[in-house]
Amino acid sequence: MSDPRPGEFDLIKRYFAPLAKDPGSLGLTDDAAVLTPEPGFDLVLTKDMLAAGVHFFADDPPEAIAAKALRVNLSDLAAKGARGRGYLLGLALPANWTESWLQAFCAGLAADQNAYEIVLLGGDTIRSADGLQISVTAIGEVEAGKAVRRSGAKPGDVLFVSGTIGDAAAGLKARLEPEFCSRAGISESGKDHILGRYLMPRPRTGLAGCLTRYARAAMDISDGLFADCGHMASASNCTLVVDLDQVPLSSALRGSLAAGRDEEMFECLNGGDDYEILASVSAEKADDFERDAAANGCAVTRIGRVEAGEGDLRVQRSGVDLDIRNLHGFKHF
Amino acid sequence: MSDPRPGEFDLIKRYFAPLAKDPGSLGLTDDAAVLTPEPGFDLVLTKDMLAAGVHFFADDPPEAIAAKALRVNLSDLAAKGARGRGYLLGLALPANWTESWLQAFCAGLAADQNAYEIVLLGGDTIRSADGLQISVTAIGEVEAGKAVRRSGAKPGDVLFVSGTIGDAAAGLKARLEPEFCSRAGISESGKDHILGRYLMPRPRTGLAGCLTRYARAAMDISDGLFADCGHMASASNCTLVVDLDQVPLSSALRGSLAAGRDEEMFECLNGGDDYEILASVSAEKADDFERDAAANGCAVTRIGRVEAGEGDLRVQRSGVDLDIRNLHGFKHF
Numbered sequence: 125m126s127d128p129r130p131g132e133f134d135l136i137k138r139y140f141a142p143l144a145k146d147p148g149s150l151g152l153t154d155d156a157a158v159l160t161p162e163p164g165f166d167l168v169l170t171k172d173m174l175a176a177g178v179h180f181f182a183d184d185p186p187e188a189i190a191a192k193a194l195r196v197n198l199s200d201l202a203a204k205g206a207r208g209r210g211y212l213l214g215l216a217l218p219a220n221w222t223e224s225w226l227q228a229f230c231a232g233l234a235a236d237q238n239a240y241e242i243v244l245l246g247g248d249t250i251r252s253a254d255g256l257q258i259s260v261t262a263i264g265e266v267e268a269g270k271a272v273r274r275s276g277a278k279p280g281d282v283l284f285v286s287g288t289i290g291d292a293a294a295g296l297k298a299r300l301e302p303e304f305c306s307r308a309g310i311s312e313s314g315k316d317h318i319l320g321r322y323l324m325p326r327p328r329t330g331l332a333g334c335l336t337r338y339a340r341a342a343m344d345i346s347d348g349l350f351a352d353c354g355h356m357a358s359a360s361n362c363t364l365v366v367d368l369d370q371v372p373l374s375s376a377l378r379g380s381l382a383a384g385r386d387e388e389m390f391e392c393l394n395g396g397d398d399y400e401i402l403a404s405v406s407a408e409k410a411d412d413f414e415r416d417a418a419a420n421g422c423a424v425t426r427i428g429r430v431e432a433g434e435g436d437l438r439v440q441r442s443g444v445d446l447d448i449r450n451l452h453g454f455k456h457f
Numbered sequence: 458m459s460d461p462r463p464g465e466f467d468l469i470k471r472y473f474a475p476l477a478k479d480p481g482s483l484g485l486t487d488d489a490a491v492l493t494p495e496p497g498f499d500l501v502l503t504k505d506m507l508a509a510g511v512h513f514f515a516d517d518p519p520e521a522i523a524a525k526a527l528r529v530n531l532s533d534l535a536a537k538g539a540r541g542r543g544y545l546l547g548l549a550l551p552a553n554w555t556e557s558w559l560q561a562f563c564a565g566l567a568a569d570q571n572a573y574e575i576v577l578l579g580g581d582t583i584r585s586a587d588g589l590q591i592s593v594t595a596i597g598e599v600e601a602g603k604a605v606r607r608s609g610a611k612p613g614d615v616l617f618v619s620g621t622i623g624d625a626a627a628g629l630k631a632r633l634e635p636e637f638c639s640r641a642g643i644s645e646s647g648k649d650h651i652l653g654r655y656l657m658p659r660p661r662t663g664l665a666g667c668l669t670r671y672a673r674a675a676m677d678i679s680d681g682l683f684a685d686c687g688h689m690a691s692a693s694n695c696t697l698v699v700d701l702d703q704v705p706l707s708s709a710l711r712g713s714l715a716a717g718r719d720e721e722m723f724e725c726l727n728g729g730d731d732y733e734i735l736a737s738v739s740a741e742k743a744d745d746f747e748r749d750a751a752a753n754g755c756a757v758t759r760i761g762r763v764e765a766g767e768g769d770l771r772v773q774r775s776g777v778d779l780d781i782r783n784l785h786g787f788k789h790f
Binding site: 214257 | 496500503504537545582584588594688
């Protein structure tokens with residue numbers, strides 16, 4: 125019996141072409157997309173791959189998988205101060221894919237295209253030898269020369285993070301260990317919150333403009349707070365000093381993790397998948413950045429400072445340095 | 458025992474950063490690449506995914522796998538008249554990857570970066586649940602408004618193809634069926650030729666400029682000559698008429714396939730993976746196109762014409778239409 129599922133060209137026509145609303149995508153009927161850059165703007169390009177069993181669970185709702193694949197890329201763009209413009213989608217479908225799965229996946233893409241004002245520009249669909257793999261290349265725009273890099277932090281800067289840290293890693297723990305929430309004293313509503321934060325990142329696209337206006341350095345937190353602070357310290361060739369007591373926690377985590385469960389707290393804070401923004405802002409501009417971020421619907425919190433140094437990270441509690449040598453970030457690979 | 462192979466950050470530093478020579482790639486130490494578009498140019502974006510066992514053999518030389526992953530994308534850019542500028546590389550490595558494999562793979566990328574004047578801009582490396590998968594997003598530039606589309610063919614145009622058709626599909630047959638070459642009367646040197654054409658596509662980057670100067674429509678031939686003529690006919694809403702006797706064959710295939718083995722001939726001609734260019738040029742410009750292409754080191758051959766119609770394809774031999782209903786192109790998915 126022949127496969128009743130649509131072939132590649134029908135897939136494109138039925139599911140992907142309706143998402144390709146930019147005239148440059150040529151209705152996905154051509155070899156490539158054509159994009160006319162906005163004069164005076166730089167393009168920002170990022171590519172994240174996600175694999176079932178590594179970056180998401182194969183039985184997650186298809187809409188959520190689609191959203192995650194887009195949002196982790198939009199988070200990278202936002203961290204550079206760029207506004208998302210479009211994306212190319214590479215999809216390696218496992219042998220047992222179904223049309224209803226794909227329909228829901230595309231509904232997830234469509235919802236996020238509306239929410240984040242981006243469009244599908246092109247892509248490719250192939251058979252996967254095993255599980256689902258998704259490769260998204262996202263394209264954003266930022267005023268020429270204004271992209272915010274990791275390498276610009278300077279001694280005297282104030283360190284900020286957006287939102288709260290550790291929720292997604294706690295959500296992953298809750299997925300993997302049924303007893304995690306009761307052991308950690310996390311309520312039912314707290315559990316919903318952390319599960320949601322793992323399943324659906326919320327890229328801080330509202331911060332993009334504030335970053336270009338005020339930040340000297342920025343990046344998104346995907347590998348873990350301390351791992352990524354280390355990356356910024358290294359790229360900026362400074363020492364970053366993080367005050368653990370200032371790291372913002374959600375109400376779901378506050379009670380449990382603050383209660384002295386150090387190892388578990390560190391695992392969550394450094395577990396990755398936060399997709400919050402880490403920014404380094406000069407002391408003179410710190411108040412303005414804070415106000416501007418809040419006005420753009422995105423609270424930011426001071427978590428430390430930048431000092432002269434050679435790429436080191438210090439994590440302090442009550443002014444005392446902690447030993448963080450054994451902390452490892454999430455390994456995406 | 459811990460894995461002695463390098464982790465993601467070491468991989469980037471050791472193997473990928475040396476390939477990232479564009480300042481916009483930020484040495485691959487940032488979340489995203491920053492690209493300043495050339496004023497007056499459009500960007501052309503394409504993305505092709507390749508999986509072991511589908512698009513290449515897992516035991517092909519790593520250099521050849523790297524070259525194929527890049528070149529199939531460069532072929533798309535060339536077909537639109539665009540000059541390649543850079544690429545993002547997504548790599549899903551199987552559990553048994555080795556450093557020596559990766560070293561050879563990156564040597565293949567480096568060689569093609571030199572040959573085609575492109576640079577690595579960014580990317581991502583993840584673990585694959587099963588076989589190797591590669592996702593390349595290539596970025597090219599073409600003078601604003603000059604990108605050549607599939608949809609511009611007009612009645613009266615002359616159809617051209619570059620190079621020779623069918624070699625790669627014959628090469629794949631030779632890989633899969635040990636007796637193919639002797640059955641088809643293909644010599645040892647002919648066998649080397651077709652195997653090479655399958656293993657290492659040669660994107661017609663030299664034609665990009667000629668296409669913007671002369672072609673009304675163009676695309677690369679990756680799904681099969683007839684399948685792709687059908688795509689151009691459909692996108693242009695014309696009838697394409699292909700004269701089988703004019704389709705250029707390599708000396709490796711000429712003797713064997715012309716000798717009346719119709720079914721095998723059609724399978725090769727329509728087998729895909731040619732990465733030659735199909736172009737539709739107005740009758741007045743046909744001679745100039747031919748000369749310009751030859752001057753750019755890339756012979757093109759007239760294979761037919763465009764007539765008024767509604768997206769149909771006719772394949773003729775000695776002026777008589779052949780029944781092509783049962784011909785199917787290569788299914789990439």
